[in-house]
Amino acid sequence: MGGPGHRFSAMATKKLIAGNWKMNCLREDAIRLVSALRERAVAGKAPACEVLVCPPATLLHEISAVLRDSPIELGAQDCAEGSFGPQTGDISAEMLKDVGCRYVILGHSERRQNHGETDALVRRKAQAATAAGLIAIVCVGETEAERKQDLTFDVLARQVDASLPQDAGGADCVIAYEPVWAIGSGKTPSADDIAAAHRQIRAVAARRGAAGPPVRILYGGSVKGANAGEILAIAEVDGALVGGASLKADEFWKIVESCP
Ligand code: PGA
Numbered sequence: 001m002g003g004p005g006h007r008f009s010a011m012a013t014k015k016l017i018a019g020n021w022k023m024n025c026l027r028e029d030a031i032r033l034v035s036a037l038r039e040r041a042v043a044g045k046a047p048a049c050e051v052l053v054c055p056p057a058t059l060l061h062e063i064s065a066v067l068r069d070s071p072i073e074l075g076a077q078d079c080a081e082g083s084f085g086p087q088t089g090d091i092s093a094e095m096l097k098d099v100g101c102r103y104v105i106l107g108h109s110e111r112r113q114n115h116g117e118t119d120a121l122v123r124r125k126a127q128a129a130t131a132a133g134l135i136a137i138v139c140v141g142e143t144e145a146e147r148k149q150d151l152t153f154d155v156l157a158r159q160v161d162a163s164l165p166q167d168a169g170g171a172d173c174v175i176a177y178e179p180v181w182a183i184g185s186g187k188t189p190s191a192d193d194i195a196a197a198h199r200q201i202r203a204v205a206a207r208r209g210a211a212g213p214p215v216r217i218l219y220g221g222s223v224k225g226a227n228a229g230e231i232l233a234i235a236e237v238d239g240a241l242v243g244g245a246s247l248k249a250d251e252f253w254k255i256v257e258s259c260p
Contacts, residue, residue: 013170013213013214013216013238014048014049014050015048015049015050015216015232015237015238015239015240015259015260016049016050016052016174016216016218016238016239016240017047017049017050017051017052017239017240017242017252017255017256017259018052018053018054018075018103018105018137018176018218018239018240018241018242018246019052019053019054019242019246019247019252020054020077020105020108020220020241020242020243020246021053021054021055021056021077021246021247022056022077022110022243023056024056024247025055025056025059025247027058027059027062030055030059030062030063031062031063031066033247033248033249034053034055034063034066034067034072035066036249037051037053037072037249037252037253038066038067038070038072040249040253040256041070041071041072042070042071046071047071047256047257047259048259048260049239049256049259050073050239051071051072051073051256052072052073052074052075052102052103053067053072053073053074053075053246054074054075054076054077054103054104054105055074056077057076057077057091057096060074060076060096060099060100060101061099061100064099064100064101067100073102073103074099074100074101074102074103075101075102075103075104075105075137076091076096076101076103076104076105077104077105077108078091078104078105078106078108078111078125079091079092079093079096079104079106079125079128079129079134080092080093080125080128081121081124081125081127081128082128083128083132092128092132093125093128093129093131093132093134094132096129096132096134097132097133097134101134102134102135103134103135103136103137103174104129104134104135104136104137105137105139105176105241106122106125106126106129106136106137106138106139106163107119107122107125107126107138107139107140107159107163108139108178109139109141109178109180109183110183112139113180119158119159119162119163120162122138122163123162123163123164123165126138126163126164126165126168126173127165130165130168130172130173134172135171135172135173135174136165136168136172136173136174137173137174137175137176137218137241138160138163138164138168138173138174138175138176139175139176139178139220139241140155140156140159140160140163140175140176140177140178140201141155141156141159141176141177141178141179141180141182141183141220141221142155142156142179142180142181143155143180143181144180144181147179147181152179152197153197153200156177156197156200156201156204157200157204160175160201160204160205161204164205164208164215166208167208167210168205168208168210168215169208169210169211169212169213169214169215170210170212170213170214170215170216171210171212171213173215174215174216174217174218174238174239175201175205175215175216175217175218176217176218176219176220176241177194177197177198177201177217177218177219177220178219178220178221178241179197179221181221182220182221182222183220183221183222183243184222184243184244185221185222186222187221187222188221188222188223188227188231189221191230191231191234194219194231194234194236194237195234195235195236195237198217198219198234198236198237199236201217202214202215202217202236205217216238216239217236217237217238218237218238218239218240218241219231219234219237219239219240219241220240220241220242220243222244223240223241223242223245223255224242224244224245224251224254224255225245225250225251225254225255225258228240228254228255228258229258232255232258232259232260233260239259240255242255
């Protein structure tokens with residue numbers, strides 16, 4: 001390993017466990033869920049990792065108040081590429097920052113597939129996010145068809161190269177490796193496959209040579225309490241992006257507590 005980023009060991013950075021709520025929860029359920037997480041976070045031993053919840057935009061303001069003075073951080077699931085102006089329906093990174101967000105998920109495969117988001121758009125959104133002082137969690141991952149054609153590494157290299165801002169570093173960007181076929185399917189790659197994908201992603205991201213800590217690489221796709229220990233023990237994995245299992249406090253907290 002070389003490059004300026006590697007003066008900082010990955011071990012020096014806390015792992016990040018991020019809950020992606022997607023389009024779920026009305027206010028009452030959301031407050032119940034986040035209050036239960038808050039209780040766990042402030043009672044007993046402090047979590048060994050960084051804990052993040054990313055609820056739908058309508059819930060951010062209220063949840064931000066519930067999480068005040070707790071170690072749990074707040075993030076959003078998308079942002080606009082612009083800052084202010086005539087963009088009906090869009091929400092800017094500044095607005096997310098203003099409501100208490102520290103992170104924003106960008107380029108999730110559901111947005112790439114259902115909203116036609118390209119690598120170039122994801123990069124512009126990531127630039128807007130980091131300019132507003134947010135940390136961008138940029139998602140990459142191959143489809144089942146791409147995996148079957150042995151294209152996984154090509155797809156990851158292209159997505160990382162084209163979706164991350166040129167000057168992206170560990171201080172303002174996180175990458176989430178989410179194989180599309182593993183999302184919500186109950187299937188996960190083998191530990192060796194996850195490690196190999198993360199090494200590939202790290203090699204491409206490291207070419208940017210930004211100063212500071214290396215970019216953290218999360219694994220996402222069917223992470224749950226039962227498999228989190230094994231996945232988080234993989235040396236190349238710096239945390240997890242959790243969908244379905246982040247909607248149940250007990251299950252999500254099991255994942256948090258699986259962090260070595
Ligand atoms: P899942 O979703 O944990 O439900 O598979 C992960 C994600 O899409 O971020």
